[in-house]
Amino acid sequence: MPWSWEHQDWPVFTYDKTKLEALEARFQKQSGIVIGALKHVPADQKDDLVITLITSEAVKTSEIEGEILNRESVQASLRRNFGLGAPDRRITPAEQGVADMMAALYRTYDAPLCDAMLFDWHRMLMKGRNDLADIGGYRTHSEPMQVVSGPILAPKVHFEALPSDRIPEDMTRFIDWFNSSDALPPLTRAGIAHLYFETIHPFEDGNGRIGRAIAEKALSQSLGQQTLLALSHAIQSKKKAYYLNLEQHNKGLEITGWLEYFAATILEAQDYSVRLLDFLIAKTRLFDRLHGQINERQNKVLARMFREGPEGFTGGLSADKYISITGTTRPTATRDLADLVTKGALIRTGERRYTRYWLNLAQDNTTALT
Incomplete structure (x- = not known):
């Protein structure tokens, strides 16, 4: 042909x-x-x-x-x-x-x-x-x-x-x-x-x-x-x-x-x-809302999570991955993550070694495009 x-x-x-x-x-x-x-x-x-x-x-x-x-x-x-x-x-x-x-x-x-x-x-x-x-x-x-x-x-x-x-x-x-x-x-x-x-x-x-x-x-x-x-x-x-x-x-x-x-x-x-x-508009709103309320480690991890795009980290963010990104200790990582959940930046799922964290964009998301 x-x-x-x-x-x-x-x-x-x-x-x-x-x-x-x-x-x-x-x-x-x-x-x-x-x-x-x-x-x-x-x-x-x-x-x-x-x-x-x-x-x-x-x-x-x-x-x-x-x-x-x-x-x-x-x-x-x-x-x-x-x-x-x-x-x-x-x-x-x-x-x-x-x-x-x-x-x-x-x-x-x-x-x-x-x-x-x-x-x-x-x-x-x-x-x-x-x-x-x-x-x-x-x-x-x-x-x-x-x-x-x-x-x-x-x-x-x-x-x-x-x-x-x-x-x-x-x-x-x-x-x-x-x-x-x-x-x-x-x-x-x-x-x-x-x-x-x-x-x-x-x-x-x-x-x-x-x-x-x-x-x-x-x-x-x-x-x-x-x-x-x-x-x-x-x-x-x-x-x-x-x-x-x-x-x-x-x-x-x-x-x-x-x-x-x-x-x-x-x-x-x-x-x-x-x-x-x-997703990107929600990112801007989230960082604006948290300005002055989070430390450098938390800011670094959130920025790293956003770089993964709407799909996020495969399997979610673990405490081990938080430690790897920031170089901090486990107790500090645990406190930082709990604080981000309290501030509404992250959502926690699972327990103990299955605990994972996900970006919480619901309150910062826009409905203008949907």
Whole structure:
């Protein structure tokens, strides 16, 4: 069976738009709720929310590609990029590069897509790499760009991208399509843009990360402001389904199934973004309420718990983990934890060695987003 780009009608995709209408309506409704809620967040707190959300997305989009980055380093790089205070720490080229790309995406979401923008993103992502022939430009190698698995002597080809000599022409056509497709519904446009770009696969490396950035750019343009969407978080949580759907829709131009999958993934990402935004607002309110009432050890542990995100520590916080984080004694840890429960910062469950502590956000949480 020929690849999508080998079909005579390439790149004219077809789909049943009626199957996407309910998904599009849900996205628009929830986007309005998030945008409205953000308007009521103080400017100084909004900076922290934005940095945290972008950090999560930067780390997850790299994790999808098997690259594990340090969250604190990426966040420090982003804070510097936005002119905010950041601690001095060692930041690897990969961490700096993805932070630079995500900051550029955030700042220039409304600018037209162009070769120069994509080349800049690629240079940022490939920062520190010296194993590629083409950095900051489309691939030029003559060998087929393939995704394969199995033994070397009998590999299974899951996907083969356009030949390198076709890239300039097809990317010109893709960019023209992207910049003239803003009348399409948001989820539809983002889904087509991502699949279209991934099918071309124009770079030696970094296509997945850039393709997801393009999808987020499409969504932001459709809404008229940055989405702050946890798209990569949603994809990473079900990575096998992502690659399976890409593979299932790389041999034809009828893509209703792909658009339904991608739309559902975006909605899942939006739901998570809402929960994360609610969580971060609750964090700010909790620390404001406890200001001057807790000691340095307690503050450090609460901050560490919040860095785990809405899911928190796997299995909850134990006294042993409190001691490990703070370096204090067991009696002091016991007193500190009891005090945090009394002050309503933590909830205690279990008894004796099964005792665990969880963030108590009920009284500090906001209902503005739900």
